[in-house]
Amino acid sequence: MSDAAIEDPNAIDDGVDEEIYRYLDIAKPRSFFLYAGAGSGKTRSLVNAVGRVLRNSRRTLLLQGRSVAVITYTNAACDEIKKRLDFDPLVEVSTIHSFAWSLIGGYNADIRAWLRVNLAKEISELEAAAAKGRAGKAASDRQRSIERKKKRLAHIETVPRFVYSPVGDNRERDSLNHSEVISITSDFLTFKVILQNVLVSRFPILFIDESQDTNKHLMDAFLEVQRVQGAKFCLGLFGDMMQRIYADGKVRLGESIPREWAKPTKRMNHRCPQRVIELINRMRQDVDSQVQQARTDKAKGVIRFFILPNAMMTVTDTEAKLAQRMADASGDPQWAVGSVGYKTLILEHHMAARRMGFDAMFAPLYKVESLKTALIDGTMAGLRLFSHDILPVVVAVRSGDPFAVANAVRNRSPLLSEKALVAVGKEQLAQLAKAQSAIDELMHLWDVGTPTFQGVLNSIAETRLFQIPDTLAVFSGQPTEAGDSADEQEPEEDADREVAAWRVFLSTPFDQIAAYADYVSGTSSFGTHQGVKGLEFPRVMVVISDEEARGFLFSYEKLFGAKGKSETDLRNESAGQETTIDRTRRLFYVTCSRAEEGLAIAAYSENPDAVKRQVVASGWFAADEVEIINPRTS
Secondary structure, X not given: OOHHHHHOHHHOOXXXXXXXXXXXXXXXXXXXXXXXXOOOOHHHHHHHHHHHHHHHHHHHHHHHOOOEEEEEOOHHHHHHHHHHXXXXXXXXXXXXXXXXXXXXXXXXXXXXXXXXXXXXXXXXXHHHXXXXXXXXXXXXXXXXXXXXXXXXXXXXXXXOOOEOOOOOOOOOOOEOXXXXXXXXXXXXXXXXXXXXXXXXXXXXXXXXXXXXXXXXXXXXXXXXXXXXXHHHOEEEEEXXXXXXXXXXXXXXXXXXXXXXXXXXXXXXXXXXXXXXXXXXXXXXXXXXXXXOEEOOOOOOOEEEEEEEEHHHHHOOOHHHHHHHHHHHXXXXXXXXXXXXXXXXXXXXXXXXXXXXXXXXXXXXXXXXXXXXXXXXXXXXXXXXXXXXHHHHHHHHHHOOOHHHHHHHHHHHXXXXXXXXXXXXXXXXXXXXXXXXXXXXXXXXXXXXXXXXXXXXXXXXXXXXOOOOOHHHHHHHOOOOOOOOOHHHOOOOOOHHHHHHHXXXXXXXXXXXXXXXXXXXXXXXXXXXXXXXXXXXXXXXXXXXXXXXXXXXXOOHHHHOXXXXXXXXXXXXXXXXXXXXXXHHHHHHHHHHOOEEEEEEEEEEEOOHHHHXXXXXXXXXXXXXXXXXXXXXXX
């Protein structure tokens, strides 16, 4: 411990970064796992570690043509780390999917061989299941999947080059999907020495942020590379097992860390007020021995646990009234300024869609499993047509900003592309007039009320103001980009469900796209319990509703004692395996630890009295911090 840490109780972790620096000698590296709980400055330690490598080893890295690699969980986190490192070209910061593809992209023959084996295995398993199964919808879906996979298996022999986009739909015939990229990379790193050598020769140091949620197969592969190449490869893991909230993360990662690794620990929570730290320490008391310390200059903080009967979920201003109660209890007027004063964390995306008013357009697409990922992260091409191409034009016209209109169309419309303007030669003014006419046709749709997405799509298809993606070509009458009609495209699994979902979506009001765009960009006042890990907000309201969430992986009613444990829970508990309650406790830990000043929990329950008894008896909340909201008096 440094002298500064002895003098300043808020500097107790200052020596941890210095400890990590000792492991970063490229000539003699040592791998490590840094335990860094909520608000401990994990990202700062990671950035400082990279900075130390660059200061000490920049010349060596340049001469050897090598870099430092950082894998983090979200694109937003990537951008933040790059910014803190001044976009240094010797650091490659990426999400796990981008990093995986950077390793295997171009190994087309190896990828083809892997797909050949994997697809044959999947077909065999489906055919075995079909032989035992009964006729019906499931059998029909299974047969369609078999046919699709057989067709793809035959097609891969003619693919000269496989492609992948971490932020795209990946639905082209030569593309890999997200799970395939992770699986292929995991297998290649584990069994192909050449790829291990490629990884280590490119990146002598690899840092993995949120390591507890990194895909378990890929984490096992990285651990194998370190086992084999540890003398010249530093694998630095940053994380907190209490914050593992995704099912594909490696269970008990801490127990898999080799004994010879270093295991530094950060104990200070710089983010949360003292009362919140008391709460989250109590939450993990039965899970591990990690205890965080609050800063001496942090306020005590105010927390409240409001319990509401499930029937109150339909009352639209319920949560706003709770925010007013928080303002009264804490003396913080920011709680009372509406949703902009606090961040609302919900369990499922459709809960935000209902509260923000884009549930009609969101619900049909969210029901289709194959569409969920791109829908949630905002990368779905069919939606980006409306959110990134059309919406900016509509907003700019409505606000009377001709420069913004011109900018939006010039950047996105094929009518004003360089190729189009070159093609018309001296008739460029006429081409500009054509684009303006297309804008006018689009805006006329609002003359008789809010148009549907289908109405907007029809206008765009007719004027060619924007290029329509293949996903929506079948609804616009346009040929696909590849020149095939939609009926002639290769059948995809769940294709019927997707088409039906898009058809319902197109019948909903276009004006819902603005709220959706705000939500997926992270600029709204809502976030999901899972999606805000690593973020922080002055005031946080955690909304809990098992009934509304309709999930099965988490159960707050069980965690809070309103429901008993299932037979599966008891069986897993006795076997020492993870239970629904374990997963839910970790998720609750993550949400509560986002708060910098004040924390409110709005828990909808079928048994409010049981919930109050449990949370008080557990010691998580004091009796005067818990209030059951009566519909007649709220």
